[in-house]
Amino acid sequence: MSFPGIARRGDALGIDPLSERRSVSSAPTAWDYFADRAFRGLATVGVWLILLLLAYILWTIGGKAWIGMREYGVSFLTSTTWDVGRGQFGILPHIWGTLYSSMLALAIGGFFGVAMGIFLTQDFLPARIAQVFRTIIELLAAIPSVVYGLWGLFVVVPAMRPVANWLFEKLGWIPFFGSTLSGPGMAPAALVLAIMVLPTVAAVSQDAFRLIPYRVKEAAYGLGATRWEAILRVLLPAASTGIFGALVLGFGRALGETMALAMLIGNSNQISLSLFSPANTLAALLALNFPEAGAHEVQVLMYAALVLLAITLLVNVVGEAIMVVSAKRGGRR
Amino acid sequence: MRRPAIIPSIPLVAAMLIAAAAATAPADDTLRLTGSGATFPFPLYSTWFKAYSGKNKAVTVDYQGKGSGAGIQDFINHTVDFAASDAAMTDEQIAKVPGGVQLLPMTGGEIVIGYNLPGNPKGLKLPRDVYPAIFLGKITKWSDPKIKAANPGMTLPDLDITVVRRADASGTTFVFTSHLAAISEEWSKGPGSGTTVNWPKSDKMVASPKNDGVTATIKQTPGAIGYIEYAFAKFSKIEMAQLQNRAGQFVSAGGEGGPAALAGAQLPANLRAWVTDPDGARAYPIATYTWMLFYKENKDAKKAAALRQLVEFCLADGQKMATGLGYIPLPDNVIAAVRKASASIQ
Numbered sequence: 001m002s003f004p005g006i007a008r009r010g011d012a013l014g015i016d017p018l019s020e021r022r023s024v025s026s027a028p029t030a031w032d033y034f035a036d037r038a039f040r041g042l043a044t045v046g047v048w049l050i051l052l053l054l055a056y057i058l059w060t061i062g063g064k065a066w067i068g069m070r071e072y073g074v075s076f077l078t079s080t081t082w083d084v085g086r087g088q089f090g091i092l093p094h095i096w097g098t099l100y101s102s103m104l105a106l107a108i109g110g111f112f113g114v115a116m117g118i119f120l121t122q123d124f125l126p127a128r129i130a131q132v133f134r135t136i137i138e139l140l141a142a143i144p145s146v147v148y149g150l151w152g153l154f155v156v157v158p159a160m161r162p163v164a165n166w167l168f169e170k171l172g173w174i175p176f177f178g179s180t181l182s183g184p185g186m187a188p189a190a191l192v193l194a195i196m197v198l199p200t201v202a203a204v205s206q207d208a209f210r211l212i213p214y215r216v217k218e219a220a221y222g223l224g225a226t227r228w229e230a231i232l233r234v235l236l237p238a239a240s241t242g243i244f245g246a247l248v249l250g251f252g253r254a255l256g257e258t259m260a261l262a263m264l265i266g267n268s269n270q271i272s273l274s275l276f277s278p279a280n281t282l283a284a285l286l287a288l289n290f291p292e293a294g295a296h297e298v299q300v301l302m303y304a305a306l307v308l309l310a311i312t313l314l315v316n317v318v319g320e321a322i323m324v325v326s327a328k329r330g331g332r333r
Numbered sequence: 334m335r336r337p338a339i340i341p342s343i344p345l346v347a348a349m350l351i352a353a354a355a356a357t358a359p360a361d362d363t364l365r366l367t368g369s370g371a372t373f374p375f376p377l378y379s380t381w382f383k384a385y386s387g388k389n390k391a392v393t394v395d396y397q398g399k400g401s402g403a404g405i406q407d408f409i410n411h412t413v414d415f416a417a418s419d420a421a422m423t424d425e426q427i428a429k430v431p432g433g434v435q436l437l438p439m440t441g442g443e444i445v446i447g448y449n450l451p452g453n454p455k456g457l458k459l460p461r462d463v464y465p466a467i468f469l470g471k472i473t474k475w476s477d478p479k480i481k482a483a484n485p486g487m488t489l490p491d492l493d494i495t496v497v498r499r500a501d502a503s504g505t506t507f508v509f510t511s512h513l514a515a516i517s518e519e520w521s522k523g524p525g526s527g528t529t530v531n532w533p534k535s536d537k538m539v540a541s542p543k544n545d546g547v548t549a550t551i552k553q554t555p556g557a558i559g560y561i562e563y564a565f566a567k568f569s570k571i572e573m574a575q576l577q578n579r580a581g582q583f584v585s586a587g588g589e590g591g592p593a594a595l596a597g598a599q600l601p602a603n604l605r606a607w608v609t610d611p612d613g614a615r616a617y618p619i620a621t622y623t624w625m626l627f628y629k630e631n632k633d634a635k636k637a638a639a640l641r642q643l644v645e646f647c648l649a650d651g652q653k654m655a656t657g658l659g660y661i662p663l664p665d666n667v668i669a670a671v672r673k674a675s676a677s678i679q
Contacts, residue, residue: 083531084502153549179536182495183554267500267540268532278539284500288542292402292502292528 061309065302076303082269082285089300091307093269097279098311101186101265102254104275105193109254110247112194113201117243120202121209122231134206141199149263152192153184157264160188164276181276184266190275192260197250204249208242209235241327248319255312258283282308362391364639369397370404370417373504373562374440374623377658378417381651385643392639401504402528408434408626414636416626419504420528421605432630435678436604437671438622439647441595441661443563444509445586445619447551447571450475451490457574458483458583461618464576465517467558468496469524470533475556490556493537497550497559500540502528508621509560515609516579516618560619563587564659580614590617591661598622600670620661627678637679644675 028036068076072089079090116137120130164181171177181187212235220230236243258281266278267288286305293301375398382394399407401418408416409429417439427434446464448457459467460483466472472479476491499506507528514521524530532538541550544565551557551571558574563586566573575583584590594611608620625644631637648671652662663671 081531082529084529085525085527086531088531150549153546153553157553180493182493182537182539183497183550183557184539184541262500262542263546267542268534268536268538270534270536272536274536277536288501289529291400294402 058306058309061302061306064299065306066299068299068303069306072300072303076300077307080269080271084294084297087296091282091285091304093271094280094282094285094304095307095311096271097186097265098255098281098283098308100279101190101193101261101281102251104186104190105197105254106247106251108191108194109197109250110201113198113246113250114205114243116198116202117205117209117239117246118231118236121206122227122235137199137202140195141203145196145257145259146263148192148196149260152188152260152264156188156191157181157183157185160191168276175273176275178272178274179277184264184278185276186265186272186279187275189261189264189266189279192264193254193257196257196260197253200253201246201250204246205239205243208239208246211242212238241323244319244323244326248316248323251315251319252312255308255315256283258287262288282311364392364635366392366394366414366636366639366643367396368394368404368415368417368625369399369407369413370626371401371419371504371623372398373419373442374417374660376564377440377651377655377660380654380658381647382643384650384654385646388646389642392643394643400502402502405626414631415628415640417624418626419621419623420507421622421624422626430628432628433677435627435629435674436624437627437644437674438600438604438663438667439625439644439671440652440655440663441591441620441622442659443586443591443594443617443620443661444505444512444560445563445566445573446558446560446576447548447566447573448558449551449555449571451492451555452488453572454487455572456585457487457572459574459576461516461577461579464574465513465520467494468498468513469517469519470496470535470538473537492556495554495557496535496538497547497554497557498532498538498540499529499544499547499560500542503543504528504621504623505544505560505562506530509619511607511609512619562659563591567659576618578614578616578618579610579612580616582614584615584617586617587659588617590615591620592664593617594620595622595661595667596664600667604670604674627675629677630679634679640678641675644678645672648672648675 068089076090077095078092079088080092081088081090083089116133119125120134124130125133161181164177164185164187167177168180216234216238217230220234225234261281262284265281265284267280267284268278269280270277272279282304286301286308289297289301375396378396378398382396386393396417401420404413404416404418405422405426407413408422409426421436422434446459450457457480460479463472463479463483466479473494474491475489475494481489507526510520510524510526510530513524514526524532532540539550541547544561547559547561548565548569548571551559551561552569561571563573565571567587573586575585577583593613594608594616597612597616598606598608600606605624606622608622611618611620627640627644631640648663648668652668655662
């Protein structure tokens, strides 16, 4: 691509083309300007296309949800009955279940994900073994959702049942342990979901740690900090923006997860603090009811989809805002 | 509504579809019929269609099991040549098809109540007043006196009953809840009947997607009880309860109870009838027909002829394959009625 440019450049300026070729830098040519402008144009179009696509999705979903929104309004968000036969629709239990399961998953998956980020970047392991670990964690992301669901049903639930029932017997007065675990329920669903968000959180927080300039760590050691002091007091704060980004990404992933949750959460429209009770999520509601939904139910489901979209958007915007604020503060320090 | 038998047949069907697409793309000498709809009879239908195409090389049949509701939608939108539905079609839906719709019951199925008890005791008997109460969450322990009274000699543990139901909208739920609504007033006033209903809220009531999900959850949960199609329980070796029918007899699924239930139903002229609570001492209480939907006016006369031929094949040769796959073959009088009605596919 650059050969015609070089040839022309040499001719135009009357310089020996050979010496020109040896130099790394040179004045931009007309072709360079054109390529630059074309690329910029292409990138701009791409960005606008993404925005347009999002707007189009919102418009189509909103258009279909509109009738449902007019009919049910805010009570759709606050009532708890989903009865197709009688035309009563409410998604409060689904909103609760979506947020509760995602937060539990993020608490578990986030902790272990960040811990792995530290473990794999702070020279705890020889580089080659760390690479093996990294690949294994990334492999977790490649396992299909349905396999996680089956694994949860056949392995996690039976393993968790005695523990859960023991907790209920001994500590049943704590609302979190307020019921026995019979089969599917919040706890196994959240645990499996935690494993599903783990690769995302681990990968992004590793990047965050790797982006810290090496001299920061050296300076910390130079001041006499121990390894853990350096990690907890210097590196973790320095990487906090990136880690926060990892958590937001993981949360978004958890909010939208469908199949594994549909298999594990029990799909019961109730609001309970107990970890062992069945619950429901928005994504599961959508996935399970669309195929057989009638025309009216589709409008209501579209409304529910819009709510899920709004929650995801809100989480991302809030996450972004917190990151911006914390980045500013970090800069001031 | 899926069955375990579907698993080996999916790649087969996919291969068939690809082969059919490859074969029909250049030369158009093979007639291709497309259909979509109910997943419950899918294993049987795909067996039928494969056998039919094997016998009659000039016609290939592609059937997509995407659910009864989706099948009806496709049929109304004229994107298929025929459809299949566990819930037949409502008059309102039929009115949306100019030229008219011919509903043909093609096979039947039973829905069983499967359970998981320690020690796997066989032949649990559930009286008519007990199983609606279990699914309403009124009877919550296996050691409940009402269950004990019906099962003398069976050791029933002091264990919570975990009800497992379908999480997705399904024809299975429709048939099951229609039956419960027919035999229990409390049920018909409460959850009612439909492809999804408003189930009682309880920690001991969980839902799983599809027949296989419910089957797996019953198998994994001690003290579980749930409704699934007969073939699922049969092939995954889940214990099935004997249910008390209208005549007061306890009947198990899979025997002559299913055909007896269907034989008792009077089919009206449009061939749409529900067997919500069959008569007869030997009838199994929860059985249903499943339908294929055809246009009365087809644009292509060749296609209409092929469809009639296909129906005839399913009635003559197809019914013999039903029992082995866990379906109920049509009673003789129904076969005659369907054969007669299929003439209106023009």
